Amino acid sequence: MTDAQDTASDTALRTTGGAPSDDDVPASGLPIPLLEPREGIPPVVATDEALAEVVAAFAAGRGPVAVDAERASGYRYGQRAYLVQLRREGAGTALIDPVGCPDLSALGEALTGTEWILHAATQDLPCLRDIGMVPSRLFDTELAGRLAGFPRVGLGAMVESVLGYALEKGHSAVDWSTRPLPEPWLRYAALDVELLVDLRDALEKELDRQGKLGWALEEFDAIASAPPAPPRKDPWRRTSGMHKVRRRRQMAVVRELWTARDKVAQRRDVSPGKVLSDSAIVEAALALPPNAGALSALPGYGQRMGKRQLEQWQAAVDRAKALPESELPQPGQPVAGPPPPRAWADKDPAAAARLSAARAAVSTLAEELNLPQENLITPDTVRRVCWEPPAPATPETVAAALTGHGARPWQVGLVTPLLVAALTAHA
DSSP, rough: OOOOHHHHTTTOOTTTTTTTOOGGGOTTOOOOOOOOOOTTOOOEEEHHHHHHHHHHHHHHHHEEEEEEEEOOTSSSSOEEEEEEEEEEETTTEEEEOOTTTOHHHHHHHTTSSSEESSSSHHHHHHHHTTTTTOEEEEEEHHHHHHHHHHHHHHHHHHHHHHHHOEEOOOTTOOOTOSSSHHHEEEEEEEEHHHHHHHHHHHHHHHHHHHHOOHHHHHHHHHHHHOOOOOOOOOOOGGGGTTGGOOSHHHHHHHHHHHHHHHHHHHTSOOOOOHHHHHHHHHHHHHOSSSHHHHHHTTTTTTTSSSSHHHHHHHHHHHHHHOOOOGGOOSOOOOOSSSSGGGGHHHHHHHHHHHHHHHHHHHHHHHHHHHSSSSHSHHHHHHHHHHHOOOOOOOHHHHHHHHHHHOOHHHHHHHHHHHHHHHHHTOO
């Protein structure tokens, strides 16, 4: 049993039968189901008046605040939040409807300086930022679990392995834009923040025991201070099945259909995949149908699709077929940085040798430290330094290169000696 689990064994939390004592833990060691929030399911906050009460309560609360957000991925266009859950000592749990309360900047300001606890923070921060909630400090329980060496880092798995409780996870992929939200969904949402503070405290102790707490704090600071991600260039290139599309004219069809689908999805506020599947886009690109009748014979354009829709998609195909050669997309994307590693042996055998040595050293150290390689240092950073190493490859120049690629100080300190050895051995 880890120190984190020792800490958790003293925690009394409410299940259906009340707060269990140590004697209530099953002899089999099975997790205890967590079925109800401690104070019950709170009412959904959907008015300015109710929001003002929540802001005042959480501003007066104590300690860190647990935060979560639910989106409608696969159902609605974009990644907006459709429910925000918070919990703080002295304030209890709040469930806020961002549809009724689209501006939560007052709540964000009330929590300025407070540590936010999130699980997989980078997933929720973009949609929280859109409604005015931006943390100045955070603790990411998923990332903490990775650094501590837990093999499974989903929230349910972490709560079970660290605290000994089982969360019901049956509603994670539902349509959170549904109104009104069913009571079982609200119970699930409230329970998602019920134990985050307890989990954070236990993981902090475990990271400190392993000598990794400083590393985690650097990672959390980097997440909190990171700017919003820039818009993705040529997002149509990420169409599933795109690898089948070889010719530039066919790529133009993918681009036109993807763009037309995106406009329809945005206008209707539905997931693009519900408008037209990626596989249907690729089928049309490969076939280059001459008319709507031929298009209707392709998979994805069957009998349930109306004439107007077929003509809409055929018009996109026709636009691509009419483009001059100079306006057709180029195959592949311009690659910033080194080429794919599989091409290194032919392009630069010395660089390939450097990369092989560096990867082996990083893998060995990550295994010794009991954390994933990508958390020790990103594979992209290793590739960039090995492809264009500093000259001369000294501890100072390699450290500067790692820092320039975004590595945190703890990573630089651990990885620099490995890369210096790899670079100098295969100069």
